[in-house]
Amino acid sequence: MTHPSKPVPSGTDGITAPLRYPNFRRIWLASLLTNLGILIQGVGAAWAMTQMTSSADQVALVQTALLLPIMLIAMPAGAxxxxxxxxxVGLIALSIELCGATALTALDWSGLTTPNLLLAFCFIVGSxxxxxxxxxxxxxxxxxPSEALPAAVxxxxxxxxxxxxxxxxxGGIVVAAAGAMAAFALNALLYLPLILALFLWKRISKPSPLPPEKLSRAMVSGVRYIINSPSIRIVLMRSMVIGVIGGAIIALMPLVTRDLLHGGAQTYGMMLSAxxxxxxxxxxxxxxxxxxxxxxxAIRAxxxxxxxxxxxxxxxxEPVLTAAALILAGAVWMMSWVLFSVGVQLSAPRWVAGRSLAAxxxxxxxxxxxxxxxWGQLTDAAGVDxxxxxxxxxxxxSPLLGFWLPMPRISERGQEAEMLADPEVRLALTGRSGPLVVEIEYRVAQENARPFHHLMHEIQLFRQRNGAYGWSIARDIADPELWTERYHCPTWLDYLRQRNRSTQSERAxxxxAVAFHIGSQxxxxxRMLERPFGSVRWKEDAHNAANNILPADCKHGGRQ
Structure with a gap:
């Protein structure tokens, strides 16, 4: 990670505050041009499809081809x-988009564009x-910084x-004057400023003391985090519902222009602009x-x-009335997505931020x-109106969903805590040794049993979303004050990751839980190793993995 660049002194607050940070400002301005190119290409692709076919579902599939890859490869991309x-990663992604836009330009210039090829290369750009x-x-x-994150979003x-x-x-003017090929070519050129801005960003990464997860394990970790994070789970479900329903107004915009307003490419561009x-x-x-x-x-409104x-x-x-309605639709559509995005970004710690946003x-x-x-299928059957x-x-x-899935309170993201000190290890381990079983014994006064049990359910969620499996809490029937928390991690390395992923709020x-503990001890x-002999290659790599995997200067030892 990098620390935010030093802001330019300014008295400006609110929505423009993030622009005081040079790195963000440079990349933001470049992304504005790239977004402009994407929208111009979108007009060209949608209008080219209307010229090649009268099928409403084919026209709507242009939007699907651009967005379907996001659904299909989002989790690998987030990992x-x-x-x-x-x-x-951003530079590689922009290169893929640039190749797709360049190929569309070449195909249209040579007159080889067909509906299927158009959809295929829109899919590549979407990837x-x-x-x-x-x-x-x-x-x-x-x-x-975190306080400027909502404004930056x-x-x-x-x-x-x-x-x-x-x-x-x-885009409408370009398509009307020079055809879809010019729109595709202009999009390709407008990727270049953002590529340059990312090259100029001097990102200094902070190396992790632990090796990265494999892609498949990283995806599983991301999914488990989301499943065990109620706030993120609710935001995802609500945003999916809004996307399915509200997608009609975006996908059917060319048909609104053609069939309801009887306009052309310029009218279509004006409606999207509204x-x-x-x-x-x-x-x-x-x-x-x-x-x-x-x-x-806010979501209900x-x-x-x-x-x-x-x-x-x-x-x-009437185009004027339609444009006025679209201005209102655009305003509340944007507000909804900013609220959803901020909710996800502030609910996910840095180690899983990419995967949470990908989901x-x-x-x-x-x-x-x-x-x-x-909506394209329904339009073919019943008409766009x-x-x-x-x-x-x-x-x-749709606001009725709020009775079952109320939007969570949006609070600032939990700050990452410092690395915990090495646990005491006297058995030769490697990173692949495991499974590792952890048992934590608490002695709790009987009058505090119920509040302690409720707290442990909150602890269960954060243990599981950080990588613990098989979590349980049990009370000794012969000694009711004795409680045992138990969970396991697949390997020693997974355990080290799990214990150091906790945020400050989770460690609180x-x-x-420790405050409930009574007694002098x-x-x-x-921490117990299952299969202690079958899981270690003694002659080749058996050594004290705690001292090998974690740096010696880690601070603030933890109990879990």
Whole structure:
């Protein structure tokens, strides 16, 4: 990781505060141009498809081809972002996108473009976007301090939606004047500033004292963290529902222009620009919204407004009225996604930030992709206005989910704690020795049994999301004051990772549990190795792994 660059002195606060940090400002400006190119290409691809086929589902599949890779490869991309230098991962992802855009340009120039080829190369561009997303989003916290992170997330949304507000209009003009090939070529050129900005970012990584996980294990660790994190799990489910329902207005925009407004490429660009303008307005006001409303109240207001705007788009036949409804839709759409994204980023510690954001990216974009296909099918059967009215009705009833899945309170991300000191080891171990069984014995007064048991369920969640398996808590029937917490880790190296992933807030829970302990003796911790002879190659690599894997200057020994 890197420490955020020193800010330029300024009295500016609020949404523009992250721009005081040079690294963030440079990359943000470059990403604005890249987003502009992506939007211009999107106009070219969608309009090219309408010229090649009259099928509504084929047109909607352009959006699906761009977003489906995000759903398919998001978790591997997130694991790669957590395991490797996020700057290098971003450069590789941008290179993939550049190759896809260049190939589209060459195909269209040679007159070889077909609907299937167009979808295939949109899928390649989407694959680069899927790899770029977790690396870019999780690196934002390395460019700005934690207190500026919500504003930085909003600014990234503003970057995309500034591009949305002018990019589609530019794309419409470019397509009308020079065809889809010019849109594809311009997109390829606009990747170059961001590639240059990432080259100039002098990211100094802090080496981990532990070796990285393998990709498959890293993906499993990410999934287990999310499953055992209620706040992230709720945000993912709510964002997927919004994506499936709200994806209609984005996927069907070309058909709204063609069938309801009877317009061309320039009208299509203007409608997308209206949506993007609304998104910029929404992002600029997200700080005020978060001050005035809880997360659940804000999401409820956004979805109700979105439902009304979608119904207005379905019923309108006038471009001005449609544009006004799209401005409202864009504003509340943007606010919803910023709230979801901030909730994920502030709930995940740094070691799993890429994977958590990848899961969020997968379910939201996957929801939009699946929804786009479904709304295309319904449009073919019943018409674009009917499809939009159905999606509006579903959006209006979606706040009922809040009764079962209320949005969690958004708090600052738990600060990473210092590495724990080496546990005492007198048995020769390697990193692959295991499984390792951990037993922690507490002596708790009987009048405190119930609150202690409730606390241990919170401890269960953080043990499991950090890598523990088979967790249990048991009470001795012959000695009711004696409680034993038990869990295991697959290997010695997995145990070392698990015990050092805890944030300060999670270690505070450990201290609360220890505070229940009574008696003159401290809490007793046993670390036991199953299969002690079958799991160590004694002649080749048997040695004290605690001294080998962890640095000698680690501080603050822990009990777990």
């Amino acid at each position: 790669i972002a957590d395991m490797h230098d996020r700057r290098i 680069g976007m899927a790899l770029m997303g977790p690396a870019w989003q999780s690196s934002v916290s390395e460019q700005v 909003a600014l990234n949304g503003i970057s995309y939606n500034i591009a949305r507000s002018v990019g589609p209009a530019i 949506f993007g303008l609304g998104a910029v307005i929404g992002a600029l006001n997200i700080t005020e919204l978060r001050k005035r409303m809880s997360g659940e109240a 956004c979805t109700l407004s979105m439902g009304g705007a979608m119904a207005a788009v379905a019923l309108s036949r 969020y990216q997968a379910v939201s974009s996957g929801g939009i992709a699946v929804g786009s296909w479904a 009917t499809a939009l009215l159905v999606s509006a009705a579903l959006m209006l009833v 829970l450990d201290r609360q 401290p809490v007793r911790v046993r």
